[in-house]
Amino acid sequence: MNRVVAFIDGFNLYHSIDRQKELYSCRWLDLQKFVRCFATSKDQIKAVYYFSAYANWRPESAERHRHYVRALESSGVEIVLGQFKVKDKTCPNCRKTFRTHEEKETDVNIAIKMFQAAADDLFDTAFLVSGDSDLLPAIRAIKQTFPHKRIHCIIPPGIGAESLKQASDIHQRIKPMHLLSSRFSDPLVISSLTLNCPDKWKKKS
DSSP states (O other): OEEEEEEEEHHHHHHHHHTOGGGGGGGSBOHHHHHHTTOOTTEEEEEEEEEEOOOTTSHHHHHHHHHHHHHHHHTTOEEEEOOEEEEEEEOTTTOOEEEEEEEOSHHHHHHHHHHHHHHTTOOSEEEEEOOOGGGHHHHHHHHHHOTTOEEEEEEOTTOOOHHHHHHSSEEEEOOHHHHHTSBOOSSEEETTEEEOOOGGGSSOO
């Protein structure tokens, strides 16, 4: 049996879905079901990790995100949260300085968790759901330190990720059918908990 642990870059996946009108409702995504789309009969899914952060300066968006995280937790997904940091930027055209928010911890959290899981021998294959090239050093470190471990890169739609393809042992691109077939039910009822897909996630406005 091939042991699999999945590491899902929440922002990378979310924004790739958000850019495509036909996939808009797939933000209400059951990650356990989604990961199984890429597993074979020889694979045993040992854990699914979701990495993200709350945009607390946007209260409505952050609340929808928290609502979704409750759905993920109820299905057994393990949540690893980072945070946004305020950063001053300068407009290249008008040279005015403005303040923005940048998510700075997700790639580091993924890298650390992947390496720890490899060191603890928790997986034979890591499913990495991301198209972020910042994760290349983590992949290379794991491959060098644990050459028997396999990295299966699962690339969100609309992202090239050529460098990740080359660094991984296996790579697949997420297709619409993977997302459309993996949505949570709406409403989602687990024991005494009932959760609904946020109205704003149901269609592109």
